[in-house]
Amino acid sequence: MTDAFLYAAARTPFGRFNGSLAATRPDDLAATALRGVLAKAPGLDPAAIGDVFWGNANGAGEDNRNVGRMAVLLAGLPVSVPATTVNRLCGSSLDAAIIASRTLESGDADIVVAGGVESMSRAPWVLPKPDRAFPAGDVTAVSTTLGWRLVNPEMPAEWTVSLGECNELLREKFSVPRERQDEFAVRSHRLAADAWDAGFYDDLVVPAADLARDEGIRPGTDAAKLAALKPSFRPDGTITAGNASPLSDGASALLLGTETAADRIGLPPLARVAGRGAHAVEPQMFGYAPVEAAERALRQAGIGWGDVGAVELNEAFAVQSLACVDAWGIDPEIVNTRGGAIALGHPLGASGGRLLGTLAKVLRERRERWGVAAICIGVGQALAVVLENVTDEVG
Numbered sequence: 001m002t003d004a005f006l007y008a009a010a011r012t013p014f015g016r017f018n019g020s021l022a023a024t025r026p027d028d029l030a031a032t033a034l035r036g037v038l039a040k041a042p043g044l045d046p047a048a049i050g051d052v053f054w055g056n057a058n059g060a061g062e063d064n065r066n067v068g069r070m071a072v073l074l075a076g077l078p079v080s081v082p083a084t085t086v087n088r089l090c091g092s093s094l095d096a097a098i099i100a101s102r103t104l105e106s107g108d109a110d111i112v113v114a115g116g117v118e119s120m121s122r123a124p125w126v127l128p129k130p131d132r133a134f135p136a137g138d139v140t141a142v143s144t145t146l147g148w149r150l151v152n153p154e155m156p157a158e159w160t161v162s163l164g165e166c167n168e169l170l171r172e173k174f175s176v177p178r179e180r181q182d183e184f185a186v187r188s189h190r191l192a193a194d195a196w197d198a199g200f201y202d203d204l205v206v207p208a209a210d211l212a213r214d215e216g217i218r219p220g221t222d223a224a225k226l227a228a229l230k231p232s233f234r235p236d237g238t239i240t241a242g243n244a245s246p247l248s249d250g251a252s253a254l255l256l257g258t259e260t261a262a263d264r265i266g267l268p269p270l271a272r273v274a275g276r277g278a279h280a281v282e283p284q285m286f287g288y289a290p291v292e293a294a295e296r297a298l299r300q301a302g303i304g305w306g307d308v309g310a311v312e313l314n315e316a317f318a319v320q321s322l323a324c325v326d327a328w329g330i331d332p333e334i335v336n337t338r339g340g341a342i343a344l345g346h347p348l349g350a351s352g353g354r355l356l357g358t359l360a361k362v363l364r365e366r367r368e369r370w371g372v373a374a375i376c377i378g379v380g381q382a383l384a385v386v387l388e389n390v391t392d393e394v395g
Contacts, residue, residue, distance in 0.1 A: 004101035004267035009357025016346030017247035030071035036206030043266030050109025052083035055092025055116025094352025115253035160185035164233035172372025248345030252353025275301030275386035287320025289382030309368025317342035
């Protein structure tokens with residue numbers, strides 16, 4: 001089999017819930033990211049794209065069930081370019097990239113695009129269909145923004161607790177104090193603000209709806225301010241709006257191809273997809289699932305943590321991020337060096353693409369060879385990918 005390479009990455013800024021991107025439909029956000037990544041390869045004939053794999057965790061409204069195909073059409077690509085939509089909740093766009101890499105390795109295509117989108121602001125309310133015609137009573141509209149909905153009564157109650165309660169359980173199990181969580185969140189905001197000020201994101205982010213910069217970053221955040229916030233899920237809990245990722249809107253896109261496709265793409269490859277890993281645990285322990293997912297990806301790549309120079313771990317919650325970093329036994333300073341989801345935002349279907357695009361650039365700038373991208377996924381799953389820097393910028 002041939003290898004799969006990442007050639008380019010682009011994303012929209014991530015907007016706050018009901019913020020600057022709230023008036024923009026998810027299919028339009030997806031098309032913006034898709035046009036953005038293809039603009040980096042102006043010599044590429046879009047008709048040469050063999051397939052498009054697009055992540056989306058909702059699909060219940062304007063996502064229109066196959067938002068990947070909608071993005072292809074709205075972005076003006078030839079109608080001959082096919083597309084599918086992948087739903088693995090928070091891991092959807094990382095899963096899309098994994099599927100894309102396998103497509104290249106198997107020889108089914110030479111050039112593909114992967115990405116994802118989520119507008120959590122525009123997620124609709126849904127009504128279950130009645131058991132009988134014309135019921136006389138009221139019917140409750142259920143939000144599709146985040147978390148469980150219309151839960152099957154056969155599901156054990158401990159599996160269907162809120163995401164916040166899941167992470168309070170994780171905090172109890174691994175004894176992660178509130179202070180560590182808040183310090184981790186402060187670091188995320190500081191590093192994200194510093195990265196933007198230094199121009200790191202300038203060539204990764206394409207403006208959308210007049211928003212040019214991630215909207216959720218708070219450069220002035222400090223531990224004292226976060227300590228004043230009330231717990232969100234338990235009266236005596238530790239998880240707050242300050243040490244968890246916010247609801248967000250945004251899209252990301254990745255251009256991938258085989259090594260022999262470089263001439264048609266018109267770009268040198270940035271990184272090789274060297275390893276992949278998926279893992280599942282009890283639903284309420286989902287935040288810890290990246291531990292084994294990353295280990296599996298490393299084994300497939302044939303390396304260990306001692307070889308890894310950069311990690312992009314999606315910060316769904318500070319507590320689960322810290323639990324994973326502790327379990328891996330790695331230097332925390334190589335993790336999310338340009339900020340993470342607590343500051344940047346976490347539009348569910350788009351975050352995995354952001355992780356890979358950021359990781360490839362961090363590896364290049366830091367002249368590191370190996371990096372890991374990992375993400376936890378609601379209902380007890382996680383994904384991880386190992387990238388190998390194949391540019392000349394390797395120490």
